Each structure stands twice: as structure tokens, then as C-alpha cells.
Amino acid sequence: MKLIYTDIHQDLTAILTKEALSLSADGRRVFYIAPNSLSFEKERQVLTYLPEGASFDILVTRFSQMVRYVTLNGLKQQKTLDDTGLVMLFYRALANLPENSLKVYGQLSQSIDFLQQLVELHKELQSAGMSAADLTELDAPEKAEDLQTIFQAFYQLFNQQDYQEESKVSFLIRQIQSGELGDDLKRIALVIDGFTRFSIEEENLVKALEAAGVPVVIGTYASQKAYKASQSSGGLYQAGVDFLRDLAQIFAVKPDYVISEEVSTNPRLMELSQQFQSCYDFTLLENSLSNEAKETVSLWEVISLKEEVVHVAKQIRAALEKGYRYKDILVLLGDVDSYRLHIGKLFDQYEIxxxxxxxxxxxxxxxxxxxxxLWRLKRYHYQAEDLVNLLKTGLYGQARQDEIDRLEHYIHYAQLKGASQFGKPFRINPKGKYDLERLNELKESLIDPVLTLLQARPQTGQAFLEQLNLFLETGRVSNNLAEMAQEAGSQALEEAEQVWQVFSNSLVQFYEIFGDQILKVEEALSLIRAGLLGAHFRAVPATVDVVTVKSYDLITPAANRLVFAIGLTQRHFPKLSKNSSLLSDEERLRINEKVGRRLLDISSQEQGKRNHFTALSLLHSATDHLVLSYPQLFNETDEVISPYLSQLEALGLPKIIKGRASFDMDLADIGNYKGLLSQVIELNRQDLPEVVTEAQETFWAVAVRYLRQKLAKEGLSLPQISPSLETQPLKKETLDYLYPKNQPLRLSASSLTDYYNSQYKYFLKHVLGLQEIETILPDARIHGTFLHQVFEEILRDQSPVDFDTKVSRALEKTGREEVFRQVYEVSAETAFTHEMLEDIARSTARVLRDDHLVDTIAEEAGFEARLAGSGEQPISLVGKIDRIDRLKASETIGVIDYKSSAQTFQLGRFFNGLSPQLMTYLLAMTKQDKAVSLDQIFGAVYLHMTDPVVDLQNVKTLEELPKLRRDLLQFKGLFVEEASQGLTSQYGKTSANTYSQNELDLLLRFTDWLYSRAAKGIATGHFAINPYSEDGRSVAGDQYNSITHFEADLHLGQARKLAKLGRKKEDWLDKISQILE
Incomplete structure (x- = not known):
């Protein structure tokens, strides 16, 4: 055992690489061990220091990967499961538990986060040599019972296969201690770099190797002053010092202080580092920072996260002009999740x-x-949105995007759902709008394989995988993934390879666990889905020359030439560890106290010294220049500077206040096209400065000219926000095609209403012919057609049977028609709607039964009348009148228009062109070949088809109910005074809606004027974006914002303000007379 330490400005990796070379020279294979988060960087550094650039005898790896490299003399190692397989196994274990068996975690059994927490707890217990039975010191007995229940079910499944119950490291420890490895250990050595603490399992492995005679070299950072100090608590080197002292005590070895041949840290930074260290080791340095030291580190205060990233992007662009490469730059984040979106968007914008x-x-x-x-389709009984989501992944099938769009449109139109509807050939096509032959071909190639896969009977996991593999091959999923990645670039291709590898591994894990078990399709898909949702992949950059972005707590000394550390607020620097495991720190502490030693890690106990060492490493991370930055606003929350940065500021490091990233005439701003374009767009939204210098004016003239040329080549233009929306008139050739001179202009009441609602609405609907997306589900139009036809059947039935029988016959006959069966037999919902319509028909039909004053002389009466118009082109007025009645007493006729909602004739809306329907019908009757004179008209009315509901609070006696219901079924409209005498209360005739024949003539002439005015505007081919406004403060007309970009607050001046008068009809009639004169 050999312990080595050195100051942080020394190159520890170079020192340890020499140790590794020395051990390999003795004929040993050296495992150079690095932490999981730093293994890639350490491997790169070690290879740099090797004389030949590489060595077969020195392998940079991790503790968990040592097992595969150590020769085990033919010992059979049990199968192991990775995290994906463990998630599947826990998911299966939870699914097998009886309902209500979990008191605390019962609602979390489907949660992927909970499954991942269980996996982490399992691995932690595995490393510590513990079981769920040891979890007795928890906050609540119910929590311990739940965990023991879950793990008992998990281990029951686990032990059914030949899976290794211990971790790889524990397995290696056991093999070492049993002597099974024999002479293999004599040929290996360990060099350990980058650690300031070991886990229990790692410490046990080092002990086992050292006891077996394996040379072990451990190096870490600590200064001589810190190591020799009697008190290490609170110092920046505390983590390294405590680590060394613990190892020295365990292995009875004295650590050696070693100096590298070259210093890795910028010499100018050492002065600042010494000052910074002195603040934490209770010493005081009187020397102030030199200017050279201050220039080595920059301290920024920026407004927000976005502005931080913009400033960093500009600095990177400027650094490239100075000769730096992308790979020389490192960006560290205080909070990765918060900055991730800004980094992606703005770095792409600046082409970094x-x-x-x-x-x-x-x-x-x-x-x-x-x-x-696929799982959702099976789980939720084949909902349309789940099938569409499958098709829109871009990975399934060979259909073109426009074909998928048509198929999606048809699925929504036909309201398809459920396996039975998706399994039948597509036949619903009442208007002939869809190419059913092609749609059925798409169904056969895209939908039928899905149904085949999902409707399979329960089978073994192996058999299901064979079917799934056939489905993926038929759907060309792997090919589509590769094509999609190739189009996106080399980085996406590398990512796709990693994703496919993880996906394939998940299927392998599923096969190994459930290959022999009988599973339903939904169970099999749910298990694979659970494993994938809990899986991760790590994409390797497609090129070495990229800017690396990562969390700041993964930093090492001398990490790169330029380092930008952003987001260093008090909340994130120091970083307070969050315990997201199923065991709280208090529970872990009680369990450790019970067993008398540290088996479970308590991260909060280590975070103080770990944060100190991270701060020191961050200060030494750049060899050329370091930028430390924090935002004033962090996700719209006020933030304060980190205490570490405050300490640097107190030492004399100047703070640079970085304002908004305004545009400057330097290389950082104009060095790339996307950055320049984004800045121009941003400035276009801001107020221009009051004073512009001649140099700035010249610069902007050149910059905008360059951008316009660049955009013109790509068919683009700079966005402009204008206070007015101008439309271009149609060309003469188009107008001649649309409206030939020898043919009248066809207009109807609905098209006239659209024109006066907004001229552009008329253009979209009646010139371009755009339609809103329809569905087969019945709407107000279908309901109205159904009721119209029922009334026609009632009035056509002249048999002597009673009226209620006629109504029932009409309902039955109309309901049997194919056009209505297709829409009202789609689902239980539409069937219920049909029942409601039948109730409405029975209620409204009473009006026909009780009205003995009139005879119906026509139904669904189509018309086409000629109007002179105001120009050379006449007008053809077309439409259909629902019903024409004749008063028996006076032989005068009237128009009835059925409505599914309550309507009245409002003179103000008629004047503004928004309610011309009744007057259009009367005008057409007076203009046809067999014209009706004014003295032959008694009026025009609406009939609201409804099942009237009476508020019982307003009913005094039950005898009043029939009368109140009849009163709610009134004919409402306008009446001619001379011809409408004798009408009953069933006709809502009042003085306000009764007009003389002269007044009716005035209204008819004004109706003609409305059509002539609209026709004149249509003939010009110029359609303004002018939705109407009732009050001058808001817009009520249809705006079609996504097409017109109409914004009410900006373009209110373009809205057509409706004319406003009093309620008296005389005022409106006088206004009409003035216009017609």
C-alpha cells in the first residue's frame, strides 16, 4: 500500500501515471481506477502522459468494471441484471402483489421514479451486505412493512432464476478472500486517482486486495500544511486530509507528499488560490492581489440565466477568433436542468x-x-390518439407524411376507436371526400400488424419477443431510426446507435427474466416499457472538437484552458445534497448506529467538506482563464451571490456587472450568421436609441443589407410587426376565372353573413374553399337536417291516424336512412344524442299539431333569384327555405326557418349585414319568376326546435305547465301589420317586430343594397382583414389569427365598427332611408 498526496496546483494524474508505469515495468497489469463520473476524462489524461500514447498493461477503468477484466480461473459467475432488468423485475413483483397489500406505497406501484428508487435501494443493500429485513429503524412501521413486502416478492422472482444476489464488487471480494483467484492476483496492481472517500464496498475491496498482496497506490489532493495541521475541520482540503488519515490508520501506512515535474495550474492563479485557502485555514495573508492574479479570474454578475448564456456564447465566439478551439472550452453549470434549454437554443443560435x-x-x-x-393501445382499448402517436413517431412504417396525415384525418373524421372498428375495412365516406382504396391499403400495412401483435393470446416471453421482432422488422423501425439520424447529422447518428443498443439490451434482459413465463400481451409490453422508461443512454460526441457542458460539481483541477462556470448562486454553490432515496438521513443514521458501523452512506454528513474541495477544484479548473458567474434572477426568483464568490470578491477580485447582452460592433456579435440574425430580430423589437453615430449608421446599413441578401437566397424575409395588416387584391386573370362576365355572381344568406363578419373570412371560405375539420359525429347541421326531414315526413303524411302516430312513423322512417344511421349508430354517445333529438322532435311537432291557422304549401323550397347588382355583373341569389306556410284566413304566405338555437330578428344586426337570412328569403320570393307581392306576405319567422324546459320555481300550479311549455315554442321574427291580423300568441308578434308594407319594402330594398355592396367589393378581388367590433374596444368577428396574424390590441383600428342606434325601430328605418336615398 502506498499513499500519495500533493497540492492542488500540482499534476496528481502525472504523478500517478508514473507510478502505474513503474508497476507495469515489473510485469503487472495495472488497473488505473477513477470515479464513475471522471473515468472518461482520466483516461484521456493518462493516455496523454504515457510515453507511447497507450499501453496494454495500463487500463483506466472503474471499481465496478474490474470484475470483467480480472481472470477468474474458469469460475462460473452467476448471471447479473442491469438497472433496466431490475426495474422490470420490481415492476413485475409489484404487479403480482394483492390489492391493498401496501399501506404506504400502494399508489406508487406504476411510478417509474419509485421503481428507480427501489433499484437504488436494492443495490445499496446489496453493496452493504444487508437485506430488507435489516430495515427496522424506519420512521413508521407501515413503511418498513411495505418495503419488506416488496423486497420479499422481488427476491422470490429473483431467486427463480440463477441471478447473482451480490454485486460485482462484492463477488470479487468474496473470490479474493476465498483464495480462488490464486496466481492471478500476483500479476495485477491498482492505482487509484480522483477519490476523496470510498464507499463501504470499495473500501472492502481495497482491503481484500491489499491483504492478498496486490500493490495499491492511492493518490489525492492535500497540502502539507493542511495534512500536518492538528485541526482539519472547515479547511478546503478537509476531504482529502480525512481520506488520507483514515487510510493511513487502516493500512498503517504513512502518506508521502510528492511534487510533479510540471505545475498544472496557471502560476498567476496560485496567488489567488493561496489567499482563498487562507480564509478557511485560520491564517491571514496581508498581501493584496496583484493585477496579474485579478486578470486570471473574471467574476460576473448577470441579469438572468438567458443573458448569462448569451454572454458566454459571445465570449466563446471571441475566443475562437484568438485561436482557441471548441475542445479548449468547458462550460460548467450550477443547475443543469435550468440551463439545459437555454444552452441548447443559444449555442445553436451562435453555431457552437x-x-x-x-x-x-x-x-x-x-x-x-x-x-x-403499443402498450397504451392495448391498455386503453385502442384509442385513436394512441394509434396516431405511434404513426407520428416517424419510426413505424413506410408511409409518407402526407399519407399519415390523411389517415389521421380519416380516423378523426370517422371517430374510429376500439379493435373492432380498426379491424374492419374503412367504408364511411358519405361525401366521397376520401380515397378509401388508398386508406385501406395504409390500414393493411400500418394498422393490421399492430392488431395482430396486440391481439395475440397469452404466450411465453420468448414467443412474444419473436412476434415483437417481426413487428419491428415489418415496420422498418430500425431502418427508419437510422434514416432519421442520418438526416439530422453525425451527432444524432451516434445517439441513435446508443439508443438502439440500450433498447436491444432491454429486450435481452426481458428474455432472460421472462423468456419461459406465460404473459399476456399487455403484461409483456408493460414490463418492456417500464424498463425503457427507467433506462438511460450516454451519447458520445461525434467529433472531439466540441464545447463540453456539465455540472460544476464534476470538475477536476486543470480541466481545460478556458472555463465558464455559470449559475453560481447561493442556492447552488455550495450544492446542498438532496436525499431522494426511500430512506431518510435520520433512518440511515439509526440503522448504522444499530449495527455499530457505517453500512449506509449519509450524504449530508460529507457535503460540507465535499463542497469546500469542489470550490477549490473549480478555482484551479482553468489553465488560461476562468469565468465565475451568477444571475440576479434565477427562474424569475431573486438570487444572491454564492458565499464562495463573495469571499473572492472580498479578497479584491473585481466584480464585472454584465448588463443585457446588447449588440456591439465586434467580432463576437457579427462572427456568425445566426447570431447576427437573432440580434437584428431582437433589436427590431426594441426602441431605437435617440442618438446614432455615423459609424453605427454605416454598420447597420451594411449588416442589414448583408442579411437581406442572405435571406433572399433562402426565400426568407425579416419579420415585421406592422400596425396594419394589408392584403393584396386578386389578379385580373384570377377574377376573370372566378367571376366570368357572362355569369352572375352567386351569393347566399350565409355567404353574405361571412362577408360582413370579415371580408377575409369570405375569401377563406368562398374563394379558397377552406373547410374546418369535420367528423362523422353529428353536429348542429346534422341535427337540423334530421329534424327538418322528420317534419317533412309529418307534413307529408295525410293518413287518418292520430298526430302522435304520424310523429313516431316519421322518426322511425328518418332514423332508418343510411345517412343518419352512419352518424347516430357510431357509439352510445351518438345513440343518446339521437334519443334527445327524438324528444325535441316530439315537443316541437306540437306546434304543427296545434297550429290550425295555416297550411304548409312548401318544404325545403330551393330558390334562385336574379338581382341587378350595382355594376355590370348581376347577382344570383340562391338558397333553400325550410318551410312556407299560408294563412287560411287571408291567403297570405310566410317563411319559417328552423333553428337549433334561439333566434330573433334584430334590426341592428340586420343593418350591419350580420343577420340577413329572413329578409333574404322574402327578397327571393319577390324576385322570382312567380313573384310574390308585398300584400301577400304575412311575415318571416324562426322556429327554435327544442324540448322546452320550464323552471318549476316560476310555476304556481301544475295546470300552468302545458301553457308555459307552449309559450316557449313560439315563432319569432318579423310580421307585416296588414297581413298578420288574427295570429295567435303562438306567434311572438309584438309592436317592436311588426312592420307596415312600406317598411317591409324599405327593408327589402336595403337587403338588395347589402348584396349589391358586397358583390361590388367581391368583384374587386380585395378582401380586407376587418373582423367586426361591437363596442370599439374588443373584436367579436372571426379573426383567424394563425392565418391573418390579427392581434386585437395592435390591429383594433382595422376592425369594422358596427353602427349603433337606439332600440327604436324608427331610428333604424330612418337610417336605412338615408342610405338608400
Whole structure:
């Protein structure tokens, strides 16, 4: 055993590499052991110091990987499970437990986080040589019972296979202590670097190797002054000193202080480091910092996280101009999760290649989404959204994206759900809009294999894997993953390889655990899904020349030339360890006290000295320049400076206040295209400075001209936020095609309403022909058609049977029609809607039964009337009237329009073009070949088709109910005074909605004027974005923001403000007269 320590400004790795070379020269194979988080960096450093650049006799590895490299003389080693397999096994164990068997953790059995906590606890117990039965000193007896129940079920499954109950390291310890390794140990040696503490298992392994005569060299950082001091508590080297003293006592070895040939730290930094150390070892240095020392480290105060990253990105761009490469730069984060999004977005914006040095969760990868979608399809009975999610992963099938979009559209239209509906050929196509032949081909290639896989009977895990493998091959999942990665670049390709390796390993683990067990499809998928959701992958950078980004607590001295450490607030630096395990620190302490030794680690006991050493390592991390930064705002929360940074500031290190990352005319800003473009866009949103120098004006003229040329080549333009939205009129060729001079312009009441709602709405619907997404589920339009047809059947039935029988016949006949069966027999929900419609039909039909004043002379009466218009092109007024009645007494006729919601004739809305329907019908009747004169019209009304509901609070006696229900079923609209005499209360006739024949003539002429005005605007081909506003403060018309980019607060001035008058109809009629004059 040999213990070595040196100051942090010395190169410990170089010292230990020499020790490794010396041991290998004696014919030993040297295992150079590094911590898990630093093994990659240590391997790179060690290879740098080897004379030949590499050596077969020196292997940089970790404690947990030693087992595979040590020769075990043919000893059979039991099978082991990785974390993915353990997650599957715990998931299976929890699923097998009886319901309500867990009192504390019963609601967490499906939680991936809980499964991962169980895996960590299992490995910790395994390393400590403990079992769940030892967990007796917990806060609550129920918690201990639950954990013991879970682990008992877990070990029952575990022991069914030949799995190794102990960890790899424990297995190696047992083999060493039993003497099984024999002469193999005589040929190996250990060099241990980068540790300031050992776990119980690691310490036991070192003891076993040392006892077996294996040379062991352990090196760590500590100063002579700190090691020789009587008190180490609170010092920056406390972690290393305590580590050395513990090992010296255990192995009875005196540590040696060694100096390397070269100093790894910038000499100018040593002055600052000594001052910083003196603050923690109770000594005082009177010398102030030199200017050279102050220039070595920069201390930044920045406004926010985003601004921090922008400043770092600009500094990196500037460093590249000075000759640095990306690989010479390291970015350290105080909180990785908070900065991750900003780093990705802004580094891409400044075209800085980077690599996150940490494992990535598999849970968000499309490959896992494939398995998750399959499981959800089976678990939740084949919901459409789960099938669409599978298709949209981009990994399944060979269909083009537009074909997947059409299939998705049809699935939503036809409201397909459930295995039976997905299994049948697609036939629903009432309007002939869909290419059913192609859609059924897609169903056969994409949906049928899913159903085949998911509808398999219970089978062995091996048989299921064979079926799953066939499904993945048929769906070209691996090929699609490779193609997707190739399109995204070399980094994505490397990531895809790692992901596929983890995925394949998960399937191997599933086979080894459940290959012989009979499983249902849902059980098999849930197990694979659980393993994948808990798995991680680590992508290796596609090129060496990248900026490395990682958490600051993984830092080592002399890590790189330029180091940017950001997010160093009081909350994150020092970093307070969070115990996220199932055992609290108090419980761990009680368990350790019971057994009389440290078996379970308590991280909070070590965090003080660990944070001190991390701070010292961070100060020595850069060989050229170090930037330490903290934001004033951290995720919209005020933050204060870290105490370590405050100490540096107190020593005389100047703090640089970094404001907003404004645009400067230097290389850091204009060194790359994306950065320049983003800055111009950002400045475009800000107020321009009042004073602009001639140099700035020249610079901006050149910069914007360059950007416009660059964007023009790519068919792009700079975004502009304008206070007005201008539309371009249609070209003459387009207008001639749309509206030939020899043909009238076809308009209807609905198209006129759309035009006055917003001219651009008319353009979208009636010129471009855009339609909203439809579904087969019945909507108000379908409901109205159904009720219309029922009433037609009732009125057509002249048989002598009673009225209720006629209604029942009409309902039955209409309900049997294929067009209605397709929509009302889709599900129980639509069937219930159909029942409600039948109730509405029976209630509303009473109006027909009780109205003895009229005869119905026409139903669904289509019309096409010619209007003169205001220009050369006439207007063809088209539409359909639901019903035309004739008063028996006066022989006058009226129009009835069925409505699914309550409607009245409002003169104000009619004036503004928003309610022209009733007047359009009357105008059409007066303009047709067999024109109706004004003295032949008694009115035009709406009939609200509803099952009236009476508020019983307003009912005094039950005898009032029939009358109140009848009152709620009134005809409401406008009436002609001279021709509507004798109408009953069933017609909601009042003085406010009754007009003379002269007034009716005025309204008809104004209706004609509304159509002529709209036709004139349409003929110009210019459609303004002018949704209407009722009060001048808000917009009520349809805006179609995603298409028009209309913003009410910015473009309110473009809205068409409705005319406002009093409630008196005389005021509106006078206004109409003025316009027509």
C-alpha cells in the first residue's frame, strides 16, 4: 500500500501515471481506477502522459468494471441484471402483489421514479451486505412493512432464476478472500486517482486486495500544511486530509507528499488560490492581489440565466477568433436542468457545437414512444390518439407524411376507436371526400400488424419477443431510426446507435427474466416499457472538437484552458445534497448506529467538506482563464451571490456587472450568421436609441443589407410587426376565372353573413374553399337536417291516424336512412344524442299539431333569384327555405326557418349585414319568376326546435305547465301589420317586430343594397382583414389569427365598427332611408 498526496496546483494524474508505469515495468497489469463520473476524462489524461500514447498493461477503468477484466480461473459467475432488468423485475413483483397489500406505497406501484428508487435501494443493500429485513429503524412501521413486502416478492422472482444476489464488487471480494483467484492476483496492481472517500464496498475491496498482496497506490489532493495541521475541520482540503488519515490508520501506512515535474495550474492563479485557502485555514495573508492574479479570474454578475448564456456564447465566439478551439472550452453549470434549454437554443443560435456530459433519459426518445404507444393501445382499448402517436413517431412504417396525415384525418373524421372498428375495412365516406382504396391499403400495412401483435393470446416471453421482432422488422423501425439520424447529422447518428443498443439490451434482459413465463400481451409490453422508461443512454460526441457542458460539481483541477462556470448562486454553490432515496438521513443514521458501523452512506454528513474541495477544484479548473458567474434572477426568483464568490470578491477580485447582452460592433456579435440574425430580430423589437453615430449608421446599413441578401437566397424575409395588416387584391386573370362576365355572381344568406363578419373570412371560405375539420359525429347541421326531414315526413303524411302516430312513423322512417344511421349508430354517445333529438322532435311537432291557422304549401323550397347588382355583373341569389306556410284566413304566405338555437330578428344586426337570412328569403320570393307581392306576405319567422324546459320555481300550479311549455315554442321574427291580423300568441308578434308594407319594402330594398355592396367589393378581388367590433374596444368577428396574424390590441383600428342606434325601430328605418336615398 502506498499513499500519495500533493497540492492542488500540482499534476496528481502525472504523478500517478508514473507510478502505474513503474508497476507495469515489473510485469503487472495495472488497473488505473477513477470515479464513475471522471473515468472518461482520466483516461484521456493518462493516455496523454504515457510515453507511447497507450499501453496494454495500463487500463483506466472503474471499481465496478474490474470484475470483467480480472481472470477468474474458469469460475462460473452467476448471471447479473442491469438497472433496466431490475426495474422490470420490481415492476413485475409489484404487479403480482394483492390489492391493498401496501399501506404506504400502494399508489406508487406504476411510478417509474419509485421503481428507480427501489433499484437504488436494492443495490445499496446489496453493496452493504444487508437485506430488507435489516430495515427496522424506519420512521413508521407501515413503511418498513411495505418495503419488506416488496423486497420479499422481488427476491422470490429473483431467486427463480440463477441471478447473482451480490454485486460485482462484492463477488470479487468474496473470490479474493476465498483464495480462488490464486496466481492471478500476483500479476495485477491498482492505482487509484480522483477519490476523496470510498464507499463501504470499495473500501472492502481495497482491503481484500491489499491483504492478498496486490500493490495499491492511492493518490489525492492535500497540502502539507493542511495534512500536518492538528485541526482539519472547515479547511478546503478537509476531504482529502480525512481520506488520507483514515487510510493511513487502516493500512498503517504513512502518506508521502510528492511534487510533479510540471505545475498544472496557471502560476498567476496560485496567488489567488493561496489567499482563498487562507480564509478557511485560520491564517491571514496581508498581501493584496496583484493585477496579474485579478486578470486570471473574471467574476460576473448577470441579469438572468438567458443573458448569462448569451454572454458566454459571445465570449466563446471571441475566443475562437484568438485561436482557441471548441475542445479548449468547458462550460460548467450550477443547475443543469435550468440551463439545459437555454444552452441548447443559444449555442445553436451562435453555431457552437457542444456536448452534454451526462446520461440522457430514454423516456422522451421516439423509440420508447413506439413501445409506449403499443402498450397504451392495448391498455386503453385502442384509442385513436394512441394509434396516431405511434404513426407520428416517424419510426413505424413506410408511409409518407402526407399519407399519415390523411389517415389521421380519416380516423378523426370517422371517430374510429376500439379493435373492432380498426379491424374492419374503412367504408364511411358519405361525401366521397376520401380515397378509401388508398386508406385501406395504409390500414393493411400500418394498422393490421399492430392488431395482430396486440391481439395475440397469452404466450411465453420468448414467443412474444419473436412476434415483437417481426413487428419491428415489418415496420422498418430500425431502418427508419437510422434514416432519421442520418438526416439530422453525425451527432444524432451516434445517439441513435446508443439508443438502439440500450433498447436491444432491454429486450435481452426481458428474455432472460421472462423468456419461459406465460404473459399476456399487455403484461409483456408493460414490463418492456417500464424498463425503457427507467433506462438511460450516454451519447458520445461525434467529433472531439466540441464545447463540453456539465455540472460544476464534476470538475477536476486543470480541466481545460478556458472555463465558464455559470449559475453560481447561493442556492447552488455550495450544492446542498438532496436525499431522494426511500430512506431518510435520520433512518440511515439509526440503522448504522444499530449495527455499530457505517453500512449506509449519509450524504449530508460529507457535503460540507465535499463542497469546500469542489470550490477549490473549480478555482484551479482553468489553465488560461476562468469565468465565475451568477444571475440576479434565477427562474424569475431573486438570487444572491454564492458565499464562495463573495469571499473572492472580498479578497479584491473585481466584480464585472454584465448588463443585457446588447449588440456591439465586434467580432463576437457579427462572427456568425445566426447570431447576427437573432440580434437584428431582437433589436427590431426594441426602441431605437435617440442618438446614432455615423459609424453605427454605416454598420447597420451594411449588416442589414448583408442579411437581406442572405435571406433572399433562402426565400426568407425579416419579420415585421406592422400596425396594419394589408392584403393584396386578386389578379385580373384570377377574377376573370372566378367571376366570368357572362355569369352572375352567386351569393347566399350565409355567404353574405361571412362577408360582413370579415371580408377575409369570405375569401377563406368562398374563394379558397377552406373547410374546418369535420367528423362523422353529428353536429348542429346534422341535427337540423334530421329534424327538418322528420317534419317533412309529418307534413307529408295525410293518413287518418292520430298526430302522435304520424310523429313516431316519421322518426322511425328518418332514423332508418343510411345517412343518419352512419352518424347516430357510431357509439352510445351518438345513440343518446339521437334519443334527445327524438324528444325535441316530439315537443316541437306540437306546434304543427296545434297550429290550425295555416297550411304548409312548401318544404325545403330551393330558390334562385336574379338581382341587378350595382355594376355590370348581376347577382344570383340562391338558397333553400325550410318551410312556407299560408294563412287560411287571408291567403297570405310566410317563411319559417328552423333553428337549433334561439333566434330573433334584430334590426341592428340586420343593418350591419350580420343577420340577413329572413329578409333574404322574402327578397327571393319577390324576385322570382312567380313573384310574390308585398300584400301577400304575412311575415318571416324562426322556429327554435327544442324540448322546452320550464323552471318549476316560476310555476304556481301544475295546470300552468302545458301553457308555459307552449309559450316557449313560439315563432319569432318579423310580421307585416296588414297581413298578420288574427295570429295567435303562438306567434311572438309584438309592436317592436311588426312592420307596415312600406317598411317591409324599405327593408327589402336595403337587403338588395347589402348584396349589391358586397358583390361590388367581391368583384374587386380585395378582401380586407376587418373582423367586426361591437363596442370599439374588443373584436367579436372571426379573426383567424394563425392565418391573418390579427392581434386585437395592435390591429383594433382595422376592425369594422358596427353602427349603433337606439332600440327604436324608427331610428333604424330612418337610417336605412338615408342610405338608400
Amino acid at each position: 457545437p457542444y456536448y452534454f456530459g451526462r446520461a440522457e433519459a430514454m423516456s422522451q426518445h421516439p423509440l420508447v414512444n413506439v413501445i409506449d404507444s
